[in-house]
Amino acid sequence: MVQLDLHAKPGKDYYLSIGLEGSANKLGVGIIRHPLGNLTPTNKAEVLANIRDTYITPPGEGFLPRDTARHHRNWVVRLIKRALHESGIRGTQVDVICFTQGPGMGAPLQSVVVAARTLSQMWEIPLVGVNHCVGHIEMGREITDSQNPVVLYVSGGNTQVIAYSRQRYRIFGETLDIAIGNCLDRFARTLKISNNPSPGYNIEQLAKKGKNFVDLPYTVKGMDLSMSGILEYIDNLANDLFKGKKNKILMASSGQITVEDLCFSLQESLFAMLVEITERAMAHVNSNQVLIVGGVGSNVRLQEMMAIMVKDRNGSIYATDERFCIDNGIMIAHAGLLAYRMGQVTELKGSVCSQRFRTDEVFVEWRD
Template identity: 60%
Template sequence: MVIAIGFEGSANKIGIGLVQDGKVLSNCRRTYITPPGEGFLPKETAQHHRKVVLTVLKEALEQSGIEIKDIDVVCYTKGPGMGAPLSTVAIVARTVAQLWNKPLLGVNHCIGHIEMGRLITGAKNPTVLYVSGGNTQVIAYARKRYRIFGETIDIAVGNCLDRFARVLKLSNDPSPGYNIEQAAKKGQKYLSLPYCVKGMDVSFSGILSYMEQHTEKLLKEGYTPEDLCYSLQETIFAMLVETTERALAHCGSNEVLIVGGVGCNERLQEMMGTMCKERDAKLFATDERFCIDNGVMIAHAGWEMFKSGTRMRWEDTFITQRFRTDEVETTWRDD
């Protein structure tokens, strides 16, 4: 019986969670929310994490009912992510690992999402669409690594949505992407937007630039903010479904797993579900408890690593802002 605690803080959410052999014991989280029209900056985000981290840690331990002496390994997000928030949380993880005399493991954030998705949904060997504020990748497993079949060549899909929410001055509570999703449900008129798929890769910066330059004019022409949210969602999600379908066909897979914060979007799940149905494939997705950044996904991925014999030297427990998904050898997978 291995118990792992995980610390996540790569962006504007700080999460701490505990797992015991695939069972979620606690999953506590706080989100740094900025005023409408503003994004979150590294320095202020790190300050937020420092302010609440001990409260979240106390909550996670109390909720789990686990005593510190029973924890086997401390896990933290090594990367990718924003430098200052990553460093803040890594320092806390290093400190508690020393205080508690526990081994420390740095976990790839993207791998955390994938392994958590596989655990919660029961997907065996899916083609993965990983979509969040900082990452957009189409991934499939082969030869002990998660291989990237396609990705964004500029900004992530979540970043595109968040920045458009700033244009419309939508609230950041609970998240700009969620508020765009709710507005899009009321959209009536579809606006044709730039559609940019390049082989297996996608590009969102041109669509965002178009929307930033033309929104004021479009609103005067009779389009509503809801119409624009609807049009943007339909376009960028179609791009993601296209590249995922191509990877699914190439791998001969019959499973698709959506992970990452944007994976909570019900319209994306609906569009992907339609594609899967046409290909006799099965769609797997999770709700906001596990698709939005959380500590328990880091704990679970670290648990997998620890159980398979992975250990880290103390001098290797730093952070890496650009930590690629395909850099990690998946020692815990046999297939």
């Protein structure tokens, strides 16, 4: 059993952690409280504040690093202030300030860590840099009480199937090119649909109205997958549709294929690929639990398709809602606090953020 309380402050029966997340277009600040002792279903972490502000671009446009960084700079101090206010805590109670150290977009990451460094020095509270993917995994485990699941991490920047083994989260399969969320976001841009609250959400709503399935390329490569070809293919179909070009593929028995049908088909194809590699990972590691994390994980259709597969294997599926699925500060606070409780801290000099920071680089000291 791992000892999580070797660094507890005397006379205090809890830990408090502030987490700052800004690796993509969401800026999040979270405050979490851990009771002493190992975290169990009866001794759970408590969310004291979880605030997010999303940088939303006009339809047809993605978010660029510079503009996103400007958004984060604009809001980060105000968001920290609001989180502190909502939680009702004082700085003196805080054990650690956590920030996303990567992976993600360089400029947004950097704009947030500056605030973390300043606050850490002023209040003399140690810093812990957190791997964004590990943040998602640990928060998912804590919220759902899943013990040792195969993790499907699907978001705008990442697509990975992960399983835990010997203090590492090991990547069993991943995308070879673009992330699934990126594929959906970019298709949303082609359709010029709203990015509010998120492009993926709006595709999901359109897909619900789709009736005809259009065959798309199916590109599972062993345990990995590729999505750029599918995106190009469906982008071309959508452009033909908008220009009114004749295309056999766009004719269904019931009439013309619609934008809704395309959204439906894209989701079905992509999610089927995810389910396939997740199932194979489950067989490999002999697990019957699946945990879905990351922004795309809030897609109900993906959860539904995964549930069908998991049910066939007599297993269980765990997913969280948008508060914890979509990028947030609380997951950074949580994962960072776990590392802090093992005695890990990040010195100022070592607090440089990195766009590339693989999930399996992190030493998961807090698990057996």
